[in-house]
Amino acid sequence: MDRTLIEAARSGDEEAFASIARGSADRLFAVAHRILRDVGRAEDAVQQTLVTAWRQLPELREIDRFEAWIHRILVHACYAEAKRARRWSANVRLLSVDGLTTPDTTLNVATRDALDRGFRRLPPEQRAAFVLHHYLGWPLGEIAETLDVPLGTVKSRLHYATSSLRAALEADARTSTPASRERMA
Amino acid sequence: MTTNDFDRTARLWLEDGPTQMSDRALTAALDEIHVTPQRRAWWPARRLPKMNTPIRFATGAAALAVVVVVALAIDGFNLLPGSGIVGASSSPHLPTATTAPGSTATPTGGVGVLTVGDTASLLAPGFYVAADPFLARVSFTVPAGWEGNIGGPYLVALDQPQGPGAVSFSILNKVYADPCHSEKGFLDPLPGSSVDDLATALAHLPGLTVTTPTAVTMAGLQGEQLTLTAPTSSTDCTGGVSRVWALPLGATNDLTPGEVEKLWILDDGGQRLVIDAPQTPGETSATLAQVQGILDSVGIGAGETGEWPVTVQGGSVVGDTTSTLAPGTYVAADPFLLRVTFTVPAGWRGKIGGPYAVFLGQAAGPGAVTLAIFDKVYADPCHADKGFLDPLPGSSVDDLATALARLPGLTATTPTGVTLGGYQGKQLTLTAAASATGCTGGVEQVWELPLGATNTLTPGEIDKVWILDVGGQRLVIDAPQMPGQAKATTAEVQTILDSIGLAQLN
Numbered sequence: 001m002d003r004t005l006i007e008a009a010r011s012g013d014e015e016a017f018a019s020i021a022r023g024s025a026d027r028l029f030a031v032a033h034r035i036l037r038d039v040g041r042a043e044d045a046v047q048q049t050l051v052t053a054w055r056q057l058p059e060l061r062e063i064d065r066f067e068a069w070i071h072r073i074l075v076h077a078c079y080a081e082a083k084r085a086r087r088w089s090a091n092v093r094l095l096s097v098d099g100l101t102t103p104d105t106t107l108n109v110a111t112r113d114a115l116d117r118g119f120r121r122l123p124p125e126q127r128a129a130f131v132l133h134h135y136l137g138w139p140l141g142e143i144a145e146t147l148d149v150p151l152g153t154v155k156s157r158l159h160y161a162t163s164s165l166r167a168a169l170e171a172d173a174r175t176s177t178p179a180s181r182e183r184m185a
Numbered sequence: 186m187t188t189n190d191f192d193r194t195a196r197l198w199l200e201d202g203p204t205q206m207s208d209r210a211l212t213a214a215l216d217e218i219h220v221t222p223q224r225r226a227w228w229p230a231r232r233l234p235k236m237n238t239p240i241r242f243a244t245g246a247a248a249l250a251v252v253v254v255v256a257l258a259i260d261g262f263n264l265l266p267g268s269g270i271v272g273a274s275s276s277p278h279l280p281t282a283t284t285a286p287g288s289t290a291t292p293t294g295g296v297g298v299l300t301v302g303d304t305a306s307l308l309a310p311g312f313y314v315a316a317d318p319f320l321a322r323v324s325f326t327v328p329a330g331w332e333g334n335i336g337g338p339y340l341v342a343l344d345q346p347q348g349p350g351a352v353s354f355s356i357l358n359k360v361y362a363d364p365c366h367s368e369k370g371f372l373d374p375l376p377g378s379s380v381d382d383l384a385t386a387l388a389h390l391p392g393l394t395v396t397t398p399t400a401v402t403m404a405g406l407q408g409e410q411l412t413l414t415a416p417t418s419s420t421d422c423t424g425g426v427s428r429v430w431a432l433p434l435g436a437t438n439d440l441t442p443g444e445v446e447k448l449w450i451l452d453d454g455g456q457r458l459v460i461d462a463p464q465t466p467g468e469t470s471a472t473l474a475q476v477q478g479i480l481d482s483v484g485i486g487a488g489e490t491g492e493w494p495v496t497v498q499g500g501s502v503v504g505d506t507t508s509t510l511a512p513g514t515y516v517a518a519d520p521f522l523l524r525v526t527f528t529v530p531a532g533w534r535g536k537i538g539g540p541y542a543v544f545l546g547q548a549a550g551p552g553a554v555t556l557a558i559f560d561k562v563y564a565d566p567c568h569a570d571k572g573f574l575d576p577l578p579g580s581s582v583d584d585l586a587t588a589l590a591r592l593p594g595l596t597a598t599t600p601t602g603v604t605l606g607g608y609q610g611k612q613l614t615l616t617a618a619a620s621a622t623g624c625t626g627g628v629e630q631v632w633e634l635p636l637g638a639t640n641t642l643t644p645g646e647i648d649k650v651w652i653l654d655v656g657g658q659r660l661v662i663d664a665p666q667m668p669g670q671a672k673a674t675t676a677e678v679q680t681i682l683d684s685i686g687l688a689q690l691n
Contacts, residue, residue: 018215025214029206034199043210050214051221051433052338055320115198134192135199141549148536150544150553152628152641152665159627166191 006066010057017057021050028074034131035078037120045077052077068146075128075147082124111169118168122161129157130165217433220358220375221320308333308343321458323354326482328475339432343479349465350472352479355438357459358383359431364440365392365419367428380450380457384409387448392416393427393440401449403460404485408451415440441465453485510535514684517543522558523655525606528684530677541634545681551667552674554681558660559634560585566629566642567594567621573633582652582659586611589650594618594629595642603651605662606687610653617642632661643667655687 001020008016028049032042052073060069119127132138140158144151310329320338327333333343344351358375361367376386384398394414401410415427419442426439438461440446449460460483462476514528515535522540529535535545546553562578565571578588586600596616603612617629621644628641642648645668653660662685664678
């Protein structure tokens with residue numbers, strides 16, 4: 001991120017911040033969507049993140065930490081969005097019973113679905129740790145620093161998330177195998 | 186499935202999804218930014234002059250008479266109950282935080298039809314501070330029977346679920362041109378950014394009876410006060426209500442027929458804050474008294490840090506939440522239940538994690554020192570899902586030391602007498618098993634703080650623990666040591682431990 005832009009925005013230059021926002025929005029949205037699994041709510045989280053970032057930018061002392069700082073705001077915005085239980089219930093995705101008829105070169109529908117369902121059962125804190133680590137590729141120490149939680153907490157959250165998702169995949173594999181055989185027969 | 190297989194699968198799954206935000210959403214955010222003032226810069230990290238121990242804390246006593254529980258400490262937007270008076274208490278028992286989750290989503294008494302963030306929780310009577318994401322730092326005391334929530338950056342709503350009483354704190358500039366016919370849209374242009382701009386706009390709204398705005402001081406801030414009264418019949422109005430304003434995220438403030446709404450519009454250092462207390466016809470004197478009590482208790486603007494309430498008292502600065510601390514001596518007080526001083530070398534970060542924890546950690550290393558107040562110890566660290574010791578350890582230093590020393594699955598040294606920071610206690614060392622493969626979550630969880638943070642030990646981790654009695658308040662200091670930790674890190678940790686000074690709040 002351009003230091004000059006951040007410095008200008010920190011001094012109240014709205015246009016500079018708009019440039020930052022335009023340059024960051026997609027990346028933030030991608031992360032928010034991975035955590036929330038919903039386009040509308042991810043957009044809400046990013047909107048709130050940008051407003052909060054603009055508001056609090058004068059307090060950012062270390063410009064080099066802008067990326068970590070704004071991701072921290074984003075994750076908290078995602079936590080807030082995740083607490084809106086009313087909207088969770090509407091977030092249902094229908095999948096084809098038969099899945100893909102041709103092999104998927106990346107992940108098959110059943111795997112995606114199992115991960116999706118398993119992920120939706122995770123608390124937002126574990127989702128965030130999982131996404132920051134596996135999607136952004138951040139090391140655990142960086143996640144702990146960004147989220148302002150102890151390293152052990154990040155480890156724990158990530159471990160729980162991983163265990164839950166693995167369990168979801170394994171359970172799915174167990175239940176889907178007989179059906180597959182049946183179809184083949 | 187191997188770990189590598191799983192990681193690859195997870196990565197592919199995460200990569201499969203939208204990566205572009207709609208222009209509409211971005212434009213809406215930029216529009217919002219256009220009408221949102223920036224917060225004034227405030228730099229909390231400041232070195233203290235050298236101090237001798239015992240440190241004298243002669244100032245700020247009044248401000249420390251209450252404990253503040255911060256909304257975002259653990260649970261996001263929901264407010265958590267305050268824990269009562271601390272200074273005079275010698276009880277080592279922890280204040281209890283009990284919340285009734287999401288009792289109602291519909292605010293009463295004309296606060297408005299909330300369309301976002303409307304999960305309210307019943308609040309235990311006590312003192313609260315509304316922290317992030319609300320843009321103003323607002324504190325208040327609620328009596329029994331009130332609920333509240335932070336509706337986002339622009340709203341804090343308090344109300345009686347069993348009555349008409351309500352008080353809300355809002356940041357707004359969208360005022361309807363005609364409250365009776367909100368479909369006509371907002372005033373065009375919208376009111377300017379000053380207190381007077383908004384007061385004048387509201388005073389000229391058609392269809393409402395409005396008092397002349399008068400200068401007022403509330404919670405130490407200058408502003409204007411006015412009262413809106415809705416007509417006794419709104420049958421011809423859209424939705425049967427008079428809709429006065431909308432908040433940036435969509436919540437609206439509606440007045441029912443005959444409703445009286447007292448408004449205070451205040452200037453909080455450039456941020457305009459509106460406090461409103463609606464009064465419905467026939468409201469009881471008891472409710473009115475409760476509303477007045479809340480209004481009288483309102484404090485605004487204390488400790489503006491962006492995330493945690495940080496207060497400046499007696500020239501000292503409490504903590505720093507977001508960035509690396511400059512090397513030097515710091516004091517942590519509100520909301521932590523004890524006054525703690527410590528000296529950090531370069532490259533350390535620190536945070537007050539609410540009333541029960543102060544976290545210090547190396548910005549780029551494993552070194553850490555935590556000060557915590559708790560009584561929940563897991564019965565089996567390797568299997569935290571089994572729950573806590575039952576009964577929990579008693580309230581004394583010995584009770585906790587003995588309980589920790591007997592935990593299964595950990596290697597613990599025998600607790601020995603120790604003095605740290607001028608206070609007596611017990612020291613022991615816990616060592617996690619070299620492998621935690623069979624443990625829940627792959628870690629050993631030893632204790633949990635009242636707001637939910639847990640202390641986990643990774644395989645082979647060594648946790649040095651000091652349990653102290655600080656004037657009746659039991660305090661645990663722990664310094665984890667990871668396998669293979671550099672000597673320099675261990676030395677820095679020891680330096681911090683050696684520097685710790687402790688005192689009660691009084």
